[in-house]
Amino acid sequence: MDFASIIQSIFGSINVEIFFSKMLAGALTTLEIFFLTLLFSLPLGMLLCLGRMSHLKVVSMPVRLYLLVMRGTPLMLQILFVFFGLQPLFGIQVDRFSATIIAFSLNYAAYFCEIYRGGMESIPKGQFEAAKVLGYSKSTSFFKIILPQVIKRIIPPMGNEFITLVKDTSLAKIIAVVELMKVTEEYVNSAVNVVPFFVAAVFYLVMNGVVSRFFSVVEKKLSYYN
Amino acid sequence: MKILEANHLVKSFGSLEVLKDISIEVKKGEVLAIIGPSGSGKSTLLRCITQLEDVDNGEIVICGETLCAKGENGKAQYASKQQRRKIGLHLGLVFQNFNLFPHLSVIQNVMNPQTEVLKKSKDEAEKHAKELLAKVGLTEKENAYPCELSGGQQQRVSIARAMAMNPDLLLFDEPTSALDPELTGEILKVIKGLAKLKTTMVIVTHEMSFAKNVADRVVFMDNGYIIADGTPSEIFDNTDNTRIREFLAKFDD
Secondary structure (H helix, E strand, O other): OOHHHHHHHHHOOOOHHHHHHHHHHHHHHHHHHHHHHHHHHHHHHHHHHHHHOOOOHHHHHHHHHHHHHHHHOOHHHHHHHHHHHHHHHHOOOOOHHHHHHHHHHHHHHHHHHHHHHHHHHOOOHHHHHHHHHOOOOHHHHHHHHHHHHHHHHHHHHHHHHHHHHHHHHHHHHHHOOOOHHHHHHHHHHHHOOOHHHHHHHHHHHHHHHHHHHHHHHHHHHHHHOO | OEEEEEEEEEEEEOOEEEEEEEEEEEEOOOEEEEEOOOOOOHHHHHHHHOOOOOOOEEEEEEOOEEEEEOOOOOOOEEOOHHHHHHHHOOEEEEOOOOOOOOOOOHHHHHHHHHHHOOOOOHHHHHHHHHHHHHHOOOHHHOOOOHHHOOHHHHHHHHHHHHHOOOOOEEEEEOOOOOOOHHHHHHHHHHHHHHHHOOOOEEEEOOOHHHHHHHOOEEEEEEOOEEEEEEOHHHHHOOOOOHHHHHHHHOOOO
């Protein structure tokens, strides 16, 4: 038996070529969800963090409520709500993919907010004081002195969150976004063959392998000081 | 010319009164040492002068500019935000635990405030930084990071960083208290050098012989009040105040 026929026997009735091209397309959608979510939630999380740390209660209290709702309810529920709930309540209809990005971004921003806050609060008070006495404005002190140190400190929890996000993208299948998990499930159901599960697992593992490699490189780059 | 003038400063943290009625002045070129037991309010006084804390009441004038005035309602009237920042630039502060920026190299620590705050060009800032690092004897360490330096070296960098802003008054908050005894000498040497150059300085210190040798004037604080203000010989050798004698006796052995 040659290699091609071994492969075909594993996949049974599945057309391997079509299967892999569909899986790749699904993986591409998964990556789109991943990157677009980061694009929106990383800055949004920083804004939330500044609000959360504000001394003004009118600012910090709504942010706290937001964090409670976003972290206290399932992401799946939030995805369903954005896709099905906005139309009857506010008359806004969003397509499946946009609903996914909106729900993921709002949800992940809440987690990033708390990671940023942890980072900010771990910076010694003396750093803020030194910058203030030297005459740095609040924004310069934040961007030039505090933020670079915060970034170094939040690398490990951020790595966790990124890895979780790669896996969480699979929740998008609940509103029929054709990402990796959706493709996998359709194949398993129609071909009555569990091999696609293993293939999907390899896809996710490869993506997260890249993510964790990326984080160890960044961590190493920032290890020039303690 | 008066660089600093503070009158009737009052400051509490909650129900704890830290500064009760502090009046102090520093003339140009003068070196003032502030001594006294822990908890007497020395550091709080420096923090109020450098705006890390706001006084509850009293008047602070720096280089002729009023930072805050005594308020009729018992609350100090502070200048505008913009004015406050401008007044702050007259002052430099050296912290007990250095507070260098760990992500910046030694020379960047001294350059960054010049380029970011004073808007100097990079070349100009670098030149000034190199001169200052030479002055504190750290030319060879300019590309090192703070974590690679000894405490004494870090403190010398932080003195250079404060000097880089060309302050009219340099304040030291127990600059040697976080250092091993063998490292305090190098810091005191740097400060002595600055005194020779007629740098106006206020130094909160527990190094009595240093205060005696370097200061033009010594202030003794206790329990939120200034108990004595005079020349080193008046404070150290000829005082009849028992509180000061008791305090100094602890340093004699």
